Amino acid sequence: MGQHLSVVSMNDTPTNLQDHEKLAQAALGEAAWAYFSGGAADEITLQNNTRAWQDMGLAPRVLQDLKGGHTQVQLLGRPWPTPLLVAPMTHQRWAHADGEAGMALAAAAQGCGMVLSHQTSTPLQTVAELVRGEAERGPLWFQLYWQADHGALRALVAQIEAAGYEAIVLTVDAPVQGVRDRERRLGPSLPLPEHVRAVHWQAQPPRDSSGLCAGHANAAPTWDDVARLQSWTRLPVLLKGVTHPLDAAQAVRLNLSGLIVSNHGGRTLDTQPASAQLLPPVVDAVQGDAAVLLDGGIRRGTDVFKALALGADAVLVGRPCLHGLAHAGARGAAHVLRLLRDELEMAMTLCGCRTPQDITLAHLHWPSRS
Numbered sequence: 001m002g003q004h005l006s007v008v009s010m011n012d013t014p015t016n017l018q019d020h021e022k023l024a025q026a027a028l029g030e031a032a033w034a035y036f037s038g039g040a041a042d043e044i045t046l047q048n049n050t051r052a053w054q055d056m057g058l059a060p061r062v063l064q065d066l067k068g069g070h071t072q073v074q075l076l077g078r079p080w081p082t083p084l085l086v087a088p089m090t091h092q093r094w095a096h097a098d099g100e101a102g103m104a105l106a107a108a109a110q111g112c113g114m115v116l117s118h119q120t121s122t123p124l125q126t127v128a129e130l131v132r133g134e135a136e137r138g139p140l141w142f143q144l145y146w147q148a149d150h151g152a153l154r155a156l157v158a159q160i161e162a163a164g165y166e167a168i169v170l171t172v173d174a175p176v177q178g179v180r181d182r183e184r185r186l187g188p189s190l191p192l193p194e195h196v197r198a199v200h201w202q203a204q205p206p207r208d209s210s211g212l213c214a215g216h217a218n219a220a221p222t223w224d225d226v227a228r229l230q231s232w233t234r235l236p237v238l239l240k241g242v243t244h245p246l247d248a249a250q251a252v253r254l255n256l257s258g259l260i261v262s263n264h265g266g267r268t269l270d271t272q273p274a275s276a277q278l279l280p281p282v283v284d285a286v287q288g289d290a291a292v293l294l295d296g297g298i299r300r301g302t303d304v305f306k307a308l309a310l311g312a313d314a315v316l317v318g319r320p321c322l323h324g325l326a327h328a329g330a331r332g333a334a335h336v337l338r339l340l341r342d343e344l345e346m347a348m349t350l351c352g353c354r355t356p357q358d359i360t361l362a363h364l365h366w367p368s369r370s
């Protein structure tokens with residue numbers, strides 16, 4: 001997070017997300033830190049993600065009427081208090097005993113949404129029961145990876161629906177894990193503590209070891225599988241990890257409800273551009289026919305503002321939420337989201353935007369356009 005000013009104060013109250021990151025590093029063991037913070041290979045994409053937001057200038061408008069302003073947005077046909085969601089992230093009980101339950105409570109308390117990972121270490125029903133009734137919460141979605149055992153996957157979809165999740169997010173950019181050097185140095189398998197396991201994850205059946213990536217790629221999802229998933233559920237389906245405009249256009253043809261423009265936080269294919277750069281062509285391809293969300297490198301309220309200016313309907317925040325959780329449980333995650341929310345309101349006010357709908361490309365200052 002290079003250029004942000006960060007000084008953790010005497011009483012250790014974090015002032016910004018970089019302070020939270022430092023406190024998380026101090027709280028986590030070496031292995032957990034490597035797992036939660038690492039990216040793929042040389043971590044070029046990981047760095048691109050944060051740098052792109054920092055390099056993008058703002059173009060504030062002055063003397064606008066800001067009375068009655070708010071941060072509400074419409075997503076999948078419903079109004080929500082903020083354009084912020086916690087990104088799906090594995091094994092949160094490894095970061096802190098509060099785990100996914102604490103993360104969901106934190107998100108709900110701040111009017112933010114939560115996407116629960118398929119590799120959650122807390123049962124999906126527990127998480128949903130905790131927040132379903134919260135009037136001021138954001139959306140509650142479930143993220144799936146495609147799995148070879150369709151019967152088990154379909155049964156999981158039924159559980160997701162019954163528990164009250166409002167959408168399914170199919171992650172399509174990680175048919176195999178990236179080359180994560182920091183993690184590979186830890187050894188052949190992740191040194192998860194005994195109390196942490198992915199409670200809804202099906203052990204994979206023995207694979208045919210021929211083909212790409214020693215057979216792993218044989219089980220990679222295709223567009224047919226996307227249609228199959230749609231036929232199993234009445235819930236809206238979004239795809240996470242779409243970055244190519246041609247894929248975005250195909251998703252619209254299949255009536256997908258939304259896309260999440262993401263390079264998986266730089267954890268899969270290194271040297272992809274920043275998600276900030278990947279967003280505009282996808283927005284153009286979708287032409288308003290599906291929701292478009294983004295994640296990657298969001299560390300400031302101004303980053304959220306810029307993503308909305310580029311056409312995102314909302315953003316997901318990954319590692320910073322884990323950092324808050326890691327050193328202070330649900331309270332820490334809530335503080336991270338509160339900081340982002342407050343900073344977004346500040347950015348909107350200073351740029352002359354009363355609501356997120358007022359934020360446009362004209363509020364960005366592009367060196368190439370000036």
Ligand SMILES: Cc1cc2nc3c(=O)[nH]c(=O)nc-3n(C[C@H](O)[C@H](O)[C@H](O)COP(=O)(O)O)c2cc1C
Pocket residue numbers: 035036037049087088089090117118119143171240262263264265266267295296297298316317318319320
């Ligand atoms: C520790 C960790 C675990 C993750 N687990 C998942 C996952 O289970 N499913 C998924 O779709 N994305 C997963 N992601 C990617 C995030 O959802 C998100 O795309 C990324 O973290 C956004 O970038 P940011 O961390 O810079 O905000 C994970 C990311 C991290 C850091």
